[in-house]
Amino acid sequence: MSVVGQPGRNAMTPLAIAVLASLDERPMHPYEMYQVLMARREDLLVKVRPGSLYHAVARLAADELVRAEGTEREGNRPERTTYRITDTGRDALRGRITELLRAPVQEYPIFRVALAEAHTLPAEQVVALLRERAGRLGEAVTDADAMIAWASTHRIPRRYWFVLEYIQATIQAELTWIERFAADLDAGEIEWEIFDPDTGERITDSGDPTHEWPPGDHPDAAPRPRWAAGAARD
Structure with a gap:
């Protein structure tokens, strides 16, 4: 973790962003932060675990983005340290959120990989799996x-x-696309490789010219989107 203007600021983790945003509202101790994040269902956005949250707070304190403000004890419970965001931490938080809002980031979701390689499965199996996923998305x-x-x-x-x-x-949007694609595949509107139902082996057509993709330096290579390459946008 580093401050605004220094290399490495982009390494700020999603959990660190959530912690700093919580402390930007008011000083809290880590367990209170955990309760707030869970109450707001921010576990849908970041992986929130008590241990990882305490570790994130310790890292932020070491980088002087937050500072300890005092400790308190309630009954027989362990002492709890309250933290406050520093001016440097607030600048780092706002700078990182500004960057993330401004430009898309290639995040490599694993589902896209599964879609790209779904041709390794028989069409009827892909249809069944996607319809099962559609039910869960619903x-x-x-x-x-x-x-x-x-x-x-x-x-x-x-x-x-x-x-x-x-x-x-x-x-x-994902649900709508999956339902449409599964319907097209089920109707035979998408060319698909054939698999032997007994052995599971792919029955290939070695003469299929669409199997080969031109390399990146070829004049006919597929275009590379600017945002996927990490190009800056104004």
Whole structure:
């Protein structure tokens, strides 16, 4: 972790961002941060575990992005140290959020890899698997609907939960695409390799010219998107 203007700031982890954002609201001890993050269902956004959260706070303190403000004890519970965000930490937080909002980042989601290599499975199996996934995505959309309705009913300021609307929209978009693609594949509208039903071996057509992709330096190579290459945008 490093401060604004120094190399390595982009290494700020998602959990560190969540911790700094929590402390930007008010000083807290780590267990309170954990409770706040879980209550706001930020475990949908970052991996939140008590141990990893305490480690993240310790790293932020070592980098002087937060500082210990005092300890307190309630009954027989262990002492808890309260932390406050520093000016440097606030600058680092706002700078990192600004970068992430401004330009897309190639995050390499594993599902895309599975889609790209799905041709290694028989078409009927891919259809079945995608329809199973679609059912689970439908449940996720319903869950997002419920959380949005709860936040609205309880008059939670929208700035704290509009990310749920984004999650809902992205899940719905994936669901819509999967249903359409599975229907096309099931209808035989997509060329697919044939597999021997007894052995599972692929029956290939060695004369298929579409199997070969031109290398990156070839004039006919597939174009590379600027944002995927990490190009800066104004």
